[in-house]
Amino acid sequence: MSFEKYSEVLKIRNLKLVFIVILLTSWFLNAQTDDITTLNANSYKAIKTFTPPSDKFISIKLQTYKGLLRFGEQDNYYKLPDGSYVNHKSKTAYEQADKKNWEIALGRHALLELLRFKYMSPIYEDMDKTLLTKRSNSMYQKEKNSFTAQSNLLRLASAVTSAKDMPRFFCNPKAKDCTYDPGRDLYFHRNVGSGEYWGGQGASEFKQLGAFTSYVNENFEELQEWKTNFFPNDVEEGYFVIGAHLGIYDFENKGYWIRSQTFRNNGKLFRFMDLQAANSNERKLVHPQGVEILYKISPEEAEKHTEETKNLFLVFKVKVQIKGMEYNNENVHATYSLQSPIIELYKDDSLTHKFGEISIETMTTK
Known part of the structure; x- marks a missing residue:
């Protein structure tokens, strides 16, 4: 085969390869667009948002059906109505579904913690707001109630505090355990139901107490008001x-x-x-x-x-x-x-x- 003939064959093959790449790219973009369109047209609208009393807390988003709260089995946003799943290669669609699933999971967990807070009111009356109650085998009932209430408040604070305020109460700079970046998406900063520590992991007793008392002084009254919005x-x-x-x-x-x-x-x-x-x-x-x-x-x-x-x-x-x-x-x-x-x-x-x-x-x- 002559050099000219060989060059011509290469050109034809390259043109075919470019054409295939264009077709695949077009298909991928169309698939991604179809996924997003299907998701937006259906599930994402069936959500009720409970606005927090201030930007110190997250918004609570819960799924609905016919305008009322949905309990039990939830809508999995990775799954499309036709039974197929969002293509993980469709980055925008997949991240959108992932974010919505995350929001709903965080919202459901936050709701449960707020309901515990609401219906444990009698126990909270015994909570010590100035010192952390230590567990022991010889506790009076008031001390037991204080310990239970403080433990519940820690779980509640971990669930509802906004990303921008999390470092103040749950990060220990010495341990370098802080993963809360306010510059990131506010719903990708924690695992649902993850346990936290006042002052961060490994914090001294002084830092633990400081984080606890600061949180109580700054947020307790707002949480007391917010809880009344749920299950009136x-x-x-x-x-x-x-x-x-x-x-x-x-x-x-x-x-x-x-x-x-x-x-x-x-x-x-x-x-x-x-x-x-x-x-x-x-x-x-x-x-x-x-x-x-x-x-x-x-x-x-x-x-x-x-x-x-x-x-x-x-x-x-x-x-x-x-x-x-x-x-x-x-x-x-x-x-x-x-x-x-x-x-x-x-x-x-x-x-x-x-x-x-x-x-x-x-x-x-x-």
Whole structure:
């Protein structure tokens, strides 16, 4: 092959390579744009924001459904309504989903700590605000209450304090343990539920006490006011979402049996079994041995969903009531009652693709 001929072949190959690169780049950018468009058009709007009393605290963002708070199973922003996942190569879309998941996780954790703060008020009356209470085997009840309240306040402060104020109370310059950079995104500065130490890890007793008393003097009253915004009158209406598996089709009864004992529940505030049943049908839902509920659907319709639908998300409209703290002062004692006899069934955790409905009043169980 002559040199000229060889050069011509190389040019053609290079042109083909450039064309392929352009096609792949275009596909990647379009995929990224489609992911972002799908995310923005659906899940990101269903959020309620609780504005803090000042910029010393984070905003609390919680998921909603039909304008009310969503409890139980949450919408996973990495997962798109069609069942696919956000492409991690689509950097903008993936980071956006990651940030939203982070915000909601931080918000749910902050809500729980604020509710503990609210319903531990009697114990906080005994909290020493000038000295840190040390645990011992010979504590009087007032000292026990002070220790419990101070421990709870530390968890609360770790959960709700803004990134710009975290270094003042939870960083020890000598230990070089400070990862709170106010210049970064405010929702990427801590792990959800991570334990902190007054003054930072390894701080002296003087620095610990200084951080504690400063926090109490500067923030305690604002936190007292903020807590009243959550669960006014100790109740809140919302929707409880439960994940369930769709079993094998029952040709004899013409439907799918949905088993309550396999309900997945990652609810942080209350469990599915905490239902305060108002009638015999509702009591069946929380029977200790579980119950199977028939979702009636024709074989023809069921066949359309056989391959694509294996998991369902059941939605109950509920009224949550908080009755105080549990005996160990660790968890809030909450129960709920049903506000509608209709159970909505969805194929996706974004609750956009409806599968059907079941009426508790007429449901078939076994």
